[in-house]
Amino acid sequence: MVTERQRVSIFDVAKMAGVGVATVSRVINSNPRVSPLTRMRVEAAIEALGYHPSRLASGLSKGRQDMVAVLVPFITRPSVVARLEGVIEVLDRDGFGTAVYSVRSLEQRDRHLDYLMDRHAAIGVVVISIPLTQLHVERFRTNGVYLSLIDTASEGVPHVVVDDRTGGCLAATHLISLGRRRIGFIGDEDLTGLGFASSYKRLCGLEDALNNYHLEHDRSLVRLGRHGSLEARQLCDQLLELDRPPTAIFAASDTQAVGVLASAEAHAIRVPDDLAVIGFDGLEISSILGLSTIEQPLYESGVEGAKRLLQQLDGREVEQVKHVLRLELKARSTTISTHALSKSGA
């Protein structure tokens, strides 16, 4: 039925153009050592035959391929996707494909890493928000597979991060400066073993802030659970039903803060009057809901992470092994109870 047309190879092109395969190869790889005339003849043949070089053969011959692997946890999280988008865009611009490996457990992480420790699987690997062991890193190094980290760090490996602890402190200080003393925290529980370092660091930042003001930290106001709005709402319900409920809540992410807002509404608790709420990330939803937050450049983190991988491929040393992105407090209507807030939402 389907005439599985025989693949056109570099050989066919060479024959049609009346040249050797090496010349065709040179044309493909824009090697300057080809006369303009020959180049044109070859290009014509390529066009006529509808020839596509085989990435497989090319990769095999060169000992590496043009695919970059990206390891991501929980791909449905908006923050992860925003980063991923940046990665894909940069890689694509440089002609690299992006293979996405989703990891939900430590076993899955190790299985994928094991597979990717091979220049024939991917020329380089970008890891987003997943902790690596020193052993993994070593093996990548010895195997000559490049590595670039986003939102996670490892000794000697290029990584781009934000200072989550300072961000947490920033958020809490904002709440304290507003007169709030009982500050609840809703963050991620470490169920998977993939950590959730950022959530933990942000909590540390909260404690830093309380310490700075010599305030005691009521540990019973800290609730951890699975990441998600629904879970966060339930955790917040618990907090709001306490005898002495918090007067402010710092959620480890905007997604969780959305759950907090829903919980407050269900309890008919006025925000920010009775409860101030601040999130983290600066997702679009925060801007829409007037949610105060600590904004981090997610997309940019992807861009930077990918660029740092490309630098290594080019043989350039990565100038700054540790690249720290800025954080910015966005004070909106869930903490500041003023006027004309529809305007300041940007």
Next chain:
Amino acid sequence: MVTERQRVSIFDVAKMAGVGVATVSRVINSNPRVSPLTRMRVEAAIEALGYHPSRLASGLSKGRQDMVAVLVPFITRPSVVARLEGVIEVLDRDGFGTAVYSVRSLEQRDRHLDYLMDRHAAIGVVVISIPLTQLHVERFRTNGVYLSLIDTASEGVPHVVVDDRTGGCLAATHLISLGRRRIGFIGDEDLTGLGFASSYKRLCGLEDALNNYHLEHDRSLVRLGRHGSLEARQLCDQLLELDRPPTAIFAASDTQAVGVLASAEAHAIRVPDDLAVIGFDGLEISSILGLSTIEQPLYESGVEGAKRLLQQLDGREVEQVKHVLRLELKARSTTISTHALSKSGA
């Protein structure tokens, strides 16, 4: 510096195990025609050497590789990501890698498609929410690259979709049955040339519903713009500032409905009393906000789409070329103004 350890090949394993390369290959591919003893010796050597078969060489030899490409538009949209997650999960379970190609324009679509029309680039391609031309489809067929479509359709190609038009009708009928007559619509503008078919079909469904009730459709209540909450809010602002504003709004997606809710709040318009709002998709946010919506199985669409690709790879005929997923009306507090809504939010 870095001792770029020489790659261990099938040859090294053969030598160490004292067998031929063919035998090693058989072991790798779990070919039964190997004696248990030899198998063990080979496996031991593989383990000892830390050998990984080269996917490149394997692919070249077999004339195809184990990477599936996925074409996605606007990867940051939650609906797209949910689908993508399903695809990745299924492919991974079957040992296939997933290369993600993001497309934002027609040129980019064609460039990627052109590249992927090659069994050496990907053994199969899954396309999400992007329209294809008949020409593209033909070329895939003649090149022997398998194709599976999600949220888009093409003659003779396996695809999984929902009935957007019926869904739109469902949403509108719900609003009409609630006594609303002036129904606004906020949907996607076709800026990119990638269509946005679903948004358009949902609008058609709205008109169907109006026709069913012999209601006139006020075209001035239809506003199209870039997909996103912020844009939707602005469009809704226009609608609410009309002399005769709508009494209900159907947003083509939950993301846009969120913008509508924000706009209503900014205008101090009560929902659902003065304005009923319904979205589409059934994202987590809809459940949190109590947003009425038409829920579609996004994750499942990815799962199904990937499965249908795998069926083709297995040489099985896809039994159902067109697979239609169900839609479900979730009536929540943005259309129904009753009691105890915090409970019905599921």
Next chain:
DNA sequence: TTGTATGCGTTATCAT
């Protein structure tokens, strides 16, 4: 500037 020949690491065919 251009062509020839070898190697990249597998798989598969054919012997044995």
Next chain:
DNA sequence: ATGATAACGCATACAA
């Protein structure tokens, strides 16, 4: 059951 060897399609060192 196992081994030798020819593809697979390209890049590149070397020769011309």
